[in-house]
Amino acid sequence: MFAVAARHSSYSAAAAELCVTQAAVSQQIRNLETSLGCRLFVRRGTGMVLTHEGRELLPFVEQGLAQLERGLSQLTQPDAGPLQLSVLPSLAARWLMPRLWRFAESHPHIELRVHPSQQLADFAGGEVDLAIRYGEGSYAGLHSELLMSDTAFPVCAPALVSRLQLVEDLISLPLVSGPEYAGVSWANWLALSGHERILSQCRQLTVDDGNLGLEMVLAGQGVALSRSVLVADLLRQERLCRPFATELVPHHRYYLVWRPDSSRLDDIAALRDWLKEEALQGRE
Structure with missing residues (x-):
């Protein structure tokens, strides 16, 4: 009743909206004021306006009612599906x-x-x-x-680690990667590691899905430039190894x-x- 009376600045208008008597609204407001120990409304002309205390209380009451309405709607709405x-x-x-x-x-x-x-x-x-x-x-x-x-760095199967003692050893294995995106490419990684000159001697294989490239590498068929998020579990499980420390930071x-x-x-x-x-x- 408090929020409705505050919105209308009138006990009688609040009573009409709530389908109760004006006396009932007035009594409920008095009970609330007695409980709080302060006045919430004062009469001004033919209406009732909020006191300073009433104005401070109103936003919290409105938020509480809105939250209650939202909770009730969750119970009454039909199943929204997955x-x-x-x-x-x-x-x-x-x-x-x-x-x-x-x-x-x-x-x-x-x-x-x-x-x-x-x-x-x-x-x-x-x-x-x-x-x-x-x-x-x-x-x-x-x-x-x-x-x-995430970051990006080369990964390979454990069986290939011994063949990758130096970055130059990448020349002997297929380099697997996805399409260049957000700055992640073998060209950029090799440049960061100071070995961009060997790119022209490397064999590269590009796949549209990084997961497909990892499947090839898990089978021991090359070295992937992959993202840390995608290979973290495989590294922990020792199904993949990280032969070099240099890593790219994607855009x-x-x-x-x-x-x-x-x-x-x-x-x-x-x-x-x-x-x-x-x-x-x-x-x-």
Whole structure:
């Protein structure tokens, strides 16, 4: 009643909206004032206006009511279906999917559908609720938060490490990489390591999906210039080795992106927080 009376500056108008008597509104306001130990309204002409204390209280009351309404709407809305997550195929295969069971275990009430795709998520069409994008973090009309950064460096199968004592030894093996993006290329890595002159003598193989390149390297068929996020688990498992310490810092980073007016903000927040926690643990 307090918020309605404040909005109308009138007990009688509040009573009409709430379908109660003016006396009932007046009594409820008096009870609230007695409980708080201060006046919330004073009469001015034919209306009732807020006191200083009433003006300070009103925003908190309105926020509480809005939160309550939001919670109730969650209970009464029909099933919104799975939460749609768009992610690059390589990141999905090498980073997300091996961890996703932990999200399902900790959030059994959220059904998640993963869309591995190289294409930008279509938020306008309502096809995606949350996306992990690799870029600069600025997306018109969308909210974004940094998820994690990465670096790029060569990796190979353990069986090939003995053949890579010097950077020049790369000449003897196929160099695998994805299309140059965000400054990640063998040319840039070799320049950073001070050996750009050997590039013309190297055999290069470019694949559209970084995950496919890693499969080739896991089979011992070359050396990949890969991102740290994609190979961290493989390095820990000793399925891959890192023969050289030099690493590139890409121009882009991984961002979580969603519509600020989405109807699934609570579920998005739960998934966002879990993803950020997983990314943080991966850096420890």
